[in-house]
Each structure stands twice: as C-alpha cells, then as structure tokens.
Amino acid sequence: MTRILICCLVLAAGCGQPRAAPAPAKPAGAGIESDAVAPAAPGEQFVASRDRQVFHRPSCKWAQRITPAHRVVYASRAEARRAGKRPCAVCNP
C-alpha cells in the first residue's frame, strides 16, 4: 500500500515538471523581446503632458501631440511614476 502511494507521488511529480517546463518556454521567448524593449536605453527620456496622467516614449504619436507648453520630460520611468504618471498603453514606456 505504501509502495503504491509512493509510486503515485513520484509519477505525479514526474508529470508535473515536464508540463511546467514547456509552458514558460514560449512566454520566455516573447519575454526576451519585451525585456529588450522594457529597459530604457541609456539617456532615453519620457515625456508627459502636464494635465494628463500618462507618460510616453518620445517617439509615441501621443507624445508628439503634447504641445511644448504642456510637455514635461522625465529622465526615467521611475521619475515619471513618482510624479504620479502611468505608462501609456500605446508606446508602453
């Protein structure tokens, strides 16, 4: 009885691992791309409008719509967040 139980546990553990391994493989592949994009390039800045709660990459079409009078520039994502801004859903800064 005990042996059967142990066998089941081993099988269950054996089944669980190979299943878990391939699953993150695909997201990891996609993650490499987003990881390459996510860290800001050295010297990259982020822009936001004074009267909006969203910040952008300077290349974002929405960032380019911000008039110079309203434009606020942040040296980093963290700085923008500290100012209460949220990342833009379009350019995903």
Ligand SMILES: [Zn+2]
């Ligand atoms: Zn944007």
